[in-house]
Amino acid sequence: MTDLILILAIFLALFGGIATLLVRSAFDKLICLGILTAGVVLFLVEKGYLDVAIVVSLLMPVGTIFILLLLGKKQEAPK
Amino acid sequence: MEEGLMIVEGICVVIAVYCAIRAVFEPKTLKKLPYLNVMNFAVAGSIVLLMPYPLTICAAVAYFIGSTLESNAIASTFARLEEK
Amino acid sequence: MIDLIPAIPLAAVICLLLFTALDIFWKLPQKGGVSGADVIGKELENSGGDKNGGWMIGNIISSPDASAGTLLAACGYYVWGIWGALISIVLVYIGARICADKGFAGTSGAVCAALIIWALTSFAGFPPESFIAGCVIAIFLVEGISPKHASRLLGKIWRKVS
Numbered sequence: 001m002t003d004l005i006l007i008l009a010i011f012l013a014l015f016g017g018i019a020t021l022l023v024r025s026a027f028d029k030l031i032c033l034g035i036l037t038a039g040v041v042l043f044l045v046e047k048g049y050l051d052v053a054i055v056v057s058l059l060m061p062v063g064t065i066f067i068l069l070l071l072g073k074k075q076e077a078p079k
Numbered sequence: 080m081e082e083g084l085m086i087v088e089g090i091c092v093v094i095a096v097y098c099a100i101r102a103v104f105e106p107k108t109l110k111k112l113p114y115l116n117v118m119n120f121a122v123a124g125s126i127v128l129l130m131p132y133p134l135t136i137c138a139a140v141a142y143f144i145g146s147t148l149e150s151n152a153i154a155s156t157f158a159r160l161e162e163k
Numbered sequence: 164m165i166d167l168i169p170a171i172p173l174a175a176v177i178c179l180l181l182f183t184a185l186d187i188f189w190k191l192p193q194k195g196g197v198s199g200a201d202v203i204g205k206e207l208e209n210s211g212g213d214k215n216g217g218w219m220i221g222n223i224i225s226s227p228d229a230s231a232g233t234l235l236a237a238c239g240y241y242v243w244g245i246w247g248a249l250i251s252i253v254l255v256y257i258g259a260r261i262c263a264d265k266g267f268a269g270t271s272g273a274v275c276a277a278l279i280i281w282a283l284t285s286f287a288g289f290p291p292e293s294f295i296a297g298c299v300i301a302i303f304l305v306e307g308i309s310p311k312h313a314s315r316l317l318g319k320i321w322r323k324v325s
Binding site for chain 3: 083084086087090091094097098101107109110112113114116117120121123124127128131132133135136137139140141143144147148150151152153154155157158
């Protein structure tokens with residue numbers, strides 16, 4: 001039933017979160033944050049917060065784009 | 080109860096878990112992106128299977144477009160910053 | 164009336180042929196469309212894949228192409244029949260414009276998939292959820308097992324067709 005997808009959401013959120021802590025490179029951390037976001041959106045849809053799920057899934061990539069722009073400035077600054 | 084739905088959900092869950100694990104354990108960053116894309120397909124399918132309401136179509140489309148934008152941004156920024 | 168278990172492999176093959184044919188029709192393997200697709204194509208070529216196949220896989224990842232349209236049309240049809248498929252076609256069109264994709268690969272994929280799914284579910288008795296599983300399996304076969312070998316196969320098909 002829907003318990004199976006709930007187990008998927010728990011696995012993705014935990015695995016994504018722990019992987020974000022343990023990987024080294026910044027881009028790999030952003031990819032693991034994407035796995036965490038997948039778990040979070042599944043939790044939101046499960047509880048019926050569909051409008052919150054739409055907003056979260058459209059705004060997390062915006063945050064990722066801001067972080068990528070900051071990474072560019074951090075590499076340019078010492079030069 | 081609905082055995083047919085359980086088979087379809089099972090397929091989406093297994094593919095999502097396998098590709099998430101493979102994405103984390105892949106050494107090169109750009110090669111993680113195909114596995115991440117497969118996981119996003121499976122999660123978008125799971126969103127619709129979880130709650131079959133019309134607004135859920137909007138949530139699945141929004142999630143999928145968001146994941147496409149994110150992969151595109153990561154790929155193009157990785158190329159721009161790693162060439163130096 | 165087909166059962167679910169034989170319907171899923173059939174639906175997977177149909178979805179695979181549909182979005183591969185549409186992507187080749189829109190000339191996606193010819194060049195990297197968006198900058199992310201270009202980068203992924205070069206990376207797949209460097210690690211032993213094929214150049215054109217790599218660009219096609221890059222376009223599948225970085226832009227909403229026919230595979231995205233097929234999956235979302237299947238999801239829409241499962242929820243609300245033909246009206247759900249129409250809603251998903253409109254949303255895929257808006258989403259493609261948000262991604263700054265000037266082509267029509269995603270919208271055409273959604274329209275063709277909606278027609279094929281409607282025909283197969285009305286006249287051949289396919290259950291609608293088999294297309295969701297079929298599309299996920301089709302994408303897994305293209306990108307999830309080995310993108311390197313899949314890019315070689317796609318490059319071979321592209322060179323034979325064009």
